[in-house]
Amino acid sequence: MAKGEWVYDKNYGSYYYLTSEGSYARNAWSGNYYLKSDGKMAKGEWIYDKNYGSYYYLTSEGSYARNAWSGNYYLKSNGKMAKSEWVYDKNYASYYYLTSEGSYARNTWVGNYYLKSNGKMAKSEWVDGGRYYVGANGLWETKSSTNSEYSAALEKAKSYNSLFHMSKKRMYRQLTSQFDKFSNDAAQYAIDHLKADYKYNALFNAKNYRKLFNMSKSGLFNQLTSYIDGFTEEEANYAIQHLDD
CATH class of the missing domain: 2.10.270.10 (Cholin Binding)
Structure with a gap:
């Protein structure tokens, strides 16, 4: 036996x-x-x-995992799943915070530290919609509200540009609207630093309009240069000339 x-x-x-x-x-x-x-x-x-x-x-060979991730969970050097604590992962060169249920925190604050969408602790950057700044050690630092607003406006503009491919005029109206409520100066700063290709944006919208509504070229021109879309005549003409590219 x-x-x-x-x-x-x-x-x-x-x-x-x-x-x-x-x-x-x-x-x-x-x-x-x-x-x-x-x-x-x-x-x-x-x-x-x-x-x-x-x-x-x-693991697949049977031994307990350690100093490693399994999905959103981290196994410490003793094999225990980390909970309600910070860990440093040298492979990703970053700190992470594991919540009380074990998964890594993201898009949130833990004390004066901010965890980004990938779970990494933010360092030397604006976070939380550009409203706050964290230093090289990860700690939140007091910065002027003006800089914070400008940074937030730029981040919002980047998001709108990526999702909706707006014209410059429409972008400005959106940022200063009752929905976003950025100051005129912050909105202008965002537009000045966005580096958007408005001709491309006009073309993107023109192709969508033609696909959805089968518009004529004159109809497309009128729509693109309307108050709603706000593209310039030059941008609208570019879009129409390159519809079949």
Whole structure:
């Protein structure tokens, strides 16, 4: 009878660990490996060990993951899933904050630190819609509200340009509207620093209008230069001339 050793049962397709008294181990560790309630060695799955009060992830070869990610969760050097704490991942050269349920925080503040959409702690940049600035150490720093507003307006303009391909006039109206409420100066700053290709934007809209409404060239010109769209005659003419490009 096997004792104090590993055995592989091909009928069940699993490894088992036989204890010193001969029975198979269950709900227990043997080195870096975990034996489940049915005695099978855990592989490629999460387990919760109530003795250690933590989740662990067992890799495809069976040992517990450490200093590594599994999806949005981080396994520390002792294999425990990180929760409500900071970790530093040298592979990504960044700090991350793991929430109380274990996934990494994103697009949010933790104290005076900001976690970006990819979970990385922001450093030396404007964050949270351009309203706040964090320094080289990640800490929020007081900057003038003017700079903050200008940065936020530019970020918003970039988003609108990417999504809607607006004209310069329409962009200005949108930024200063009751919806966005940026000052005239902030809106102008955003437009001056946007580096948008308004001829391309006019062409993008012209192609959409033709596809959706089968407009004539004169109809397209009138639409593009209307108050709503606000493109210049030069931009509208460019769009019409390149419709079939």
